[in-house]
Amino acid sequence: MAAPLDRAGPRAGSTGARLVARMRRRWLGWAGLLVLALLLLAALAAPWIAPHDPNAIDVTRKLEGPSASHLAGTDHLGRDLLSRLLHGGRTALVLGLLSVSGSIALAVIAGGLSGYFGGTVDLLTNAVFNVLLTVPGLILTLAILGVLGTGQLSLLLALIGADWAGQGRVVRGAVLEAREQGYVEAARVVGARDLYLLVRHILPNVTSTLAVLATLDLAGVVLTVSGLSFLGIGVQPPQADWGTMLSDSRPFAGSYPSLMLLPGLCIVLFAVGANLAGDAIRDLLDPQRR
């Protein structure tokens, strides 16, 4: 399926021009990775570098502008905005990594077994994929949240439950392709067993696919979580989260725009970083697009 994106066109010009274009693309990709890495680092270090307790309320100092003690100002409860942004990044990071690794792990197991063994296993797994994919992802997330009730664990399950089937189908395709390669056949002939073949020969061939799926999913998860938290059915207050910060800021957005701009900027930067990084990995690993 996936139509090749960003293939250099026929009018791409001289080799030199094409090289420059490719460098520029790489440059964007590196910038994306850098932004993502900085955000992740800041999120990881949040408990140590945050100047204040993100939940410490001080109503005498509410809605203040930037100052020496509150570098980004304070929110409507006098909480330090910078500390909340940092800790919000931590929330996004933890949820993002857990849900992406969860759904990718499921996708690898289901898609891998289905693509490798074929037959009945494939038929059944594919049926499950198809059933889940009849409902648009975010709607499935909402529905699972509705069934499980709100909470951190349900949120995680809802995110994984909505994402793994689509990823599993992609993994299945990649495994099907890898299985037909000559060296896999050769390894089989010399007596390699299924598990060994899967882990040593097939898995390395789908890692590039997985890396792309995971980075793009990371961007998607952060966007989804912030939206759900904004609606009050994602991360629950008082835990600092970019989405809940935005919903807190809603009544003040007109008069105190930084309350709304800063968390939004963090979300956008995170998603841009992950999207650019995903693209860059795709460009880097796929020889056809080089």
Place this chain on the structure above:
Amino acid sequence: MTRYLLERTLAAVPTLLALTLVAFLLTTAARGDPALEALQQAGDVPTPETLALYRRQLGLDQPLPVRYARWVAGAARGDLGRSYLSRRPVGAIIGERIRATLILGGSALALSTVLGIGLGTLFAMRHDTWIDHLGRLVTIVFASIPGFWLAIALIVLFGEKLRLLPVAGFGLDRHLILPSLALALGPASSLMRLTRARMLEVMGQDYVRTARAKGLGERAVAGRHVLRNAAIPIASLLGLRFGHILAGAVIVESIFAWPGMGGVVLTAISGRDLPVIGGYVLVAGVLFIGANLLVDVCYALLDPRIRLGAPGAGR
């Protein structure tokens, strides 16, 4: 053509059945006893008698396959059961809201099509110029802006500061502009990307060279030859993006106080109103499947090979 459309419609039947299964399972996925849960959600104090009565009323004393068959039969007649919270029929609750969601969704879809295909074509025609490079960044940024944040920004800017556009409520006029924009940007971004890539691919074909060689202008080549041949994957992406728009509408509707299905869903989620959740998933899924059937019709209109049932058509 008729035969092709008939085939596509029949192919949608298993998908539809799968959808009913997901939706039904959601309605029965209560952690404990659904009857007890229903009574508690409605704020009643359950006694063994009311429980037994309610269980019989809901048909919960029947085995699961029987309940599934009944649920599907009911759904086919528009009967989706009753809400735990309001005790009103789910079909009515969703039915009175669906029109507003469809209007907003349709308008957002149209806007993202115009934006996506228009800008994507522009980027392809200006391939490897600064417009194209800027476009690449714009695409990524559009895809990374959460719709709800854009919605707030638009409200603050156009509603509160400039006072140009209404920021809340339903209307077929200027009320539609801001929510449609907030919903359309994400899907527009992926359309831009695909349009650009497909057009670049088609531009390398012989018939495009021929068209240029016979002296057609760049615009005529792009419009008449390239875009038409690039259109089929773009149409399928449009069908898929309609699903995103439906889902995104839940959030955007709540911000703009748009009286669509979004508000119903959110209430149902926080109140764990399972029949409404299942009903919503069914309706949204049916709309999604319907949109993709429409896409199949577009294929036939775009490509005479599909229309006439030529072998190997419809890539």
